[in-house]
Amino acid sequence: MPETVMGGQKVRELTFAQAIKEALAEEMRRDSTVCIMGEDVAEAGTPFKVLSGLLEEFGKDRVLDTPISEAGFTGLAVGAAMTGMRPVVDIMFGDFITLTMDQMVNQAAKVHYMSGGKWKVPMVMRTTMGATRRSAAQHSQSLHAWYCHVPGLKVVLPSTPYDAKGLLKAAIRDENPVVFFEDKMMYKMKGSVPEGDYTIPLGVADIKRVGEDISLIATSSMVQVALGAAAMLEEIGISAEVVDPRTMWPLDEKALIDSVKKTSRAIILDEGYERYGVTAELASVIATGAFYDLDAPVKRMGAMHVPIPFSPPLEDLTVPTEQTVFEAARKLCGR
Amino acid sequence: MTTATQPTTSQEVALWLRMYRQMVAIREFEGQVNELYTRALMPGLAHLYIGEEAIAVGVCEALERTDYITSTHRGHGHCLAKGASPDQMFAELLGKKAGYCKGKGGSMHIADPATGNLGANAIVCGSAGIATGAAFSANRLGNGRVAVCFFGEGALGQGVLYEEMNLAQLFKLPVIYVCENNLYTEYTHYSECTAGDVLMRAQAFGLEAVSVDGQDVRAVHQTAQRLVDRARSGGGPSFLLCNTYRYHGHHVGDINREYYRSKQEEHMWKTERDPILNMGKWLIEQKHADAPALGRVQQELESEMKKAVEFAVAAPYPNASEVEEDVYA
Ligand SMILES: Cc1ncc(C[n+]2csc(CCOP(=O)(O)OP(=O)(O)O)c2C)c(N)n1
Numbered sequence: 332m333p334e335t336v337m338g339g340q341k342v343r344e345l346t347f348a349q350a351i352k353e354a355l356a357e358e359m360r361r362d363s364t365v366c367i368m369g370e371d372v373a374e375a376g377t378p379f380k381v382l383s384g385l386l387e388e389f390g391k392d393r394v395l396d397t398p399i400s401e402a403g404f405t406g407l408a409v410g411a412a413m414t415g416m417r418p419v420v421d422i423m424f425g426d427f428i429t430l431t432m433d434q435m436v437n438q439a440a441k442v443h444y445m446s447g448g449k450w451k452v453p454m455v456m457r458t459t460m461g462a463t464r465r466s467a468a469q470h471s472q473s474l475h476a477w478y479c480h481v482p483g484l485k486v487v488l489p490s491t492p493y494d495a496k497g498l499l500k501a502a503i504r505d506e507n508p509v510v511f512f513e514d515k516m517m518y519k520m521k522g523s524v525p526e527g528d529y530t531i532p533l534g535v536a537d538i539k540r541v542g543e544d545i546s547l548i549a550t551s552s553m554v555q556v557a558l559g560a561a562a563m564l565e566e567i568g569i570s571a572e573v574v575d576p577r578t579m580w581p582l583d584e585k586a587l588i589d590s591v592k593k594t595s596r597a598i599i600l601d602e603g604y605e606r607y608g609v610t611a612e613l614a615s616v617i618a619t620g621a622f623y624d625l626d627a628p629v630k631r632m633g634a635m636h637v638p639i640p641f642s643p644p645l646e647d648l649t650v651p652t653e654q655t656v657f658e659a660a661r662k663l664c665g666r
Numbered sequence: 667m668t669t670a671t672q673p674t675t676s677q678e679v680a681l682w683l684r685m686y687r688q689m690v691a692i693r694e695f696e697g698q699v700n701e702l703y704t705r706a707l708m709p710g711l712a713h714l715y716i717g718e719e720a721i722a723v724g725v726c727e728a729l730e731r732t733d734y735i736t737s738t739h740r741g742h743g744h745c746l747a748k749g750a751s752p753d754q755m756f757a758e759l760l761g762k763k764a765g766y767c768k769g770k771g772g773s774m775h776i777a778d779p780a781t782g783n784l785g786a787n788a789i790v791c792g793s794a795g796i797a798t799g800a801a802f803s804a805n806r807l808g809n810g811r812v813a814v815c816f817f818g819e820g821a822l823g824q825g826v827l828y829e830e831m832n833l834a835q836l837f838k839l840p841v842i843y844v845c846e847n848n849l850y851t852e853y854t855h856y857s858e859c860t861a862g863d864v865l866m867r868a869q870a871f872g873l874e875a876v877s878v879d880g881q882d883v884r885a886v887h888q889t890a891q892r893l894v895d896r897a898r899s900g901g902g903p904s905f906l907l908c909n910t911y912r913y914h915g916h917h918v919g920d921i922n923r924e925y926y927r928s929k930q931e932e933h934m935w936k937t938e939r940d941p942i943l944n945m946g947k948w949l950i951e952q953k954h955a956d957a958p959a960l961g962r963v964q965q966e967l968e969s970e971m972k973k974a975v976e977f978a979v980a981a982p983y984p985n986a987s988e989v990e991e992d993v994y995a
Contacts, residue, residue, distance in 0.1 A: 414803035444770055450779060
C-alpha cells in the first residue's frame with residue numbers, strides 16, 4: 332500500500348472493504364463489548380471477504396457465526412445492546428433486511444421512546460445495497476428508504492473508503508440503532524484512509540466537488556456516478572457541485588439547501604427505488620428550503636420501478652449512469 | 667408437593683406468604699384497572715392478568731432483582747412481580763408523566779431498568795429476541811444474570827421464537843422461555859392454532875422443557891427455581907409451559923365471550939382452580955395463616971392500590987414539548 336503522511340496521520344490507499352474492516356478492528360480493540368454476529372462472518376469473513384482476519388484477532392466469542400436467522404440474531408442483538416453489549420450485526424444482502432423488520436422497526440427503533448428514555452439500543456446493522464452485479468431481483472435492491480422511514484433509527488450510506496471508516500466508527504459509538512448500507516459494488520474501490528482513530532459525525536454532509544451551475548446530490552455509489560457526470564459536464568462548460576449527505580438520518584438539510592441556493596438547480600441521485608424513496612424526501616427538502624432560488628424543477632433519479640432484472644442489458648437500464656445523469660443535467664441547464 | 671416429608675423452615679413460610687401477598691397485589695391492581703376502564707378514566711384498553719397470577723409470582727420469586735424479564739401485552743402481573751411500584755404503573759396506564767415511561771408507553775410497554783424489566787411488548791413474541799440477547803450479554807459480561815421471556819401460547823405461532831431457542835441453545839445462554847397457556851389467543855382456542863406437542867418443539871432444540879400447573883404458585887416457583895439455578899450455573903436455556911386461564915376477556919372491553927368459551931368453563935376455573943383461593947386454603951390448612959390474616963392482606967392491598975390510583979389520576983400529563991423527546995438517545 333502506498334503511504335503518505337497528512338496532518339501527522341499516516342494515510343494509505345485502502346479499499347472500501349479494508350476501511351470497513353479497519354473501523355471494526357479498531358473499535359473492537361478499543362471496546363470489549365463490541366462484537367460481530369451474522370451468517371458466515373467468522374472463518375469466511377463474509378461472502379465479500381470484508382471481515383477476513385477479524386476472527387483470528389478477536390476469536391469466536393466476538394466474531395460469531397449465526398444460523399441463517401436474520402430476525403433471530405437481529406433480535407438477539409437488540410437485547411444484547413440494551414444490556415451492555417455493542418453488537419454489530421451483518422445482514423449479508425440488503426434484500427434480507429425484510430426479515431429483520433419487526434426487530435428493527437417495532438423493537439430497536441422504539442425501545443428508547445416507549446421506555447421514556449430509560450433503555451437504549453446501541454447497535455449497528457451493516458448490510459449491502461446496489462445493483463449491476465448480475466444477481467437478479469432478490470440480491471440487488473437498495474432498500475435503505477424502508478429504514479429511513481422509521482423514527483428511532485439512523486441510516487448511513489458511505490460513499491468512499493475514508494467516509495466508511497469514520498462513519499462506521501461513529502455508528503458503533505452511537506447510543507442508537509444505526510443501519511449502515513454498503514454498496515457491494517464499491518468494496519474494491521480504493522481511496523485514501525488515515526491510519527488510526529478518527530470519526531465522522533452522523534448528520535454532516537460532504538461536498539465532494541465544488542461547482543456553480545447545478546447541484547448533484549448523490550448517495551453511496553451514486554456519488555461516483557455524479558462525479559463522472561460532473562467531469563463530462565465540465566467539458567461542455569457546466570460546473571456541477573456534488574453533495575453527499577452521507578447519512579440519510581440525521582439529515583444535513585442545511586448543506587443541501589445551501590448548495591442549491593448557490594447553484595439554483597438540483598438533481599437527486601440514489602440507487603433506491605425512485606417512487607416514494609430517498610430522492611423524493613431530499614427533493615422535498617430542497618423544494619421547501621430553496622424554492623425561491625430554483626431556476627428549474629428538482630429532478631429525481633433513482634432505480635426504475637421494476638424488480639431488478641437479471642439480464643445485463645436490462646439491469647443496466649434500471650439505475651442512473653454517468654451518461655443519463657449528464658444528459659439530465661444538461662437539459663436542466665437548458666443546454 | 668414440596669415439603670410433605672421435610673420439616674418446614676421459617677424462610678419457606680415467609681416465601682409462601684410473600685407469594686400469596688404478591689398474587690393478591692396483582693389481582694387488586696388489575697381490579698382497579700378494570701374500574702378505570704369502566705369509569706372511562708383510562709385511555710385505550712388493557713389486558714388483565716387475573717387468573718394467571720401464580721405464574722408471574724412463582725417465576726419472579728425465583729429471580730434476583732438484577733435478573734432480566736421481558737413481558738407481553740398482558741404484562742401488569744410480570745412488572746409487579748418483578749418489583750414495579752403500582753403508583754408509577756397506574757400513572758403510565760393513564761398516560762401521565764409520572765409513569766414508568768413518562769406516559770409514552772402505556773399499559774403494553776411498561777419498562778423499568780431498576781427491576782431488570784426490559785419492557786412489555788405489544789408484538790406477540792416481540793421480546794423473544796430481546797430476552798435472548800439479554801442472556802447473551804449476561805453470558806459475555808459474566809455478570810451471572812439470567813433472563814426470563816414471558817409469552818402467551820399465541821407466540822408459539824411465531825417463527826422467530828424457534829430462531830431464538832436455536833440461538834440460545836447454540837450459545838448456551840441463561841434464558842428461560844415461560845409460555846403461559848391460558849387456552850385462548852384472542853378469541854380462538856389454542857388447539858385450533860397449535861399442531862403437535864408444545865414441549866417437543868423446545869426439546870427439538872435441546873432445551874429442557876417441562877410443564878407445570880400454572881395455578882399452583884408453589885409448583886411454578888419450585889420448577890422455575892430449578893430452571894433458573896440451572897441457567898445461572900451454565901446449564902443453558904429451558905422452556906417452562908404453564909397451564910393457566912384468564913378470567914376476564916382478552917382485553918377489558920371483551921365482555922361477551924360466549925361465542926368462544928362457555929360461562930361454565932369460566933366458572934369452573936374461578937371456583938376450583940383459582941391460584942389465590944387454593945393457596946389461601948392451603949396456608950390455612952397448614953396453619954401458616956388464618957382467614958382473618960389473609961383477609962387483612964386483601965384489605966391492605968386493596969387500599970394500597972386505591973391510593974396508587976388516586977396518585978395517578980391526580981398526576982399531570984406530559985407537556986406537549988415532550989412529544990419529540992427520547993426518540994434518540
Ligand atoms: C405479531 C402480532 N400479531 C397479532 C397481534 C394481535 N394480538 C394481540 S394479543 C393476541 C393474542 C395473543 O395470544 P397469546 O399470545 O396466547 O396471549 P394472551 O393474550 O392469551 O395472554 C393477538 C393476536 C399482535 N399484537 N402482534
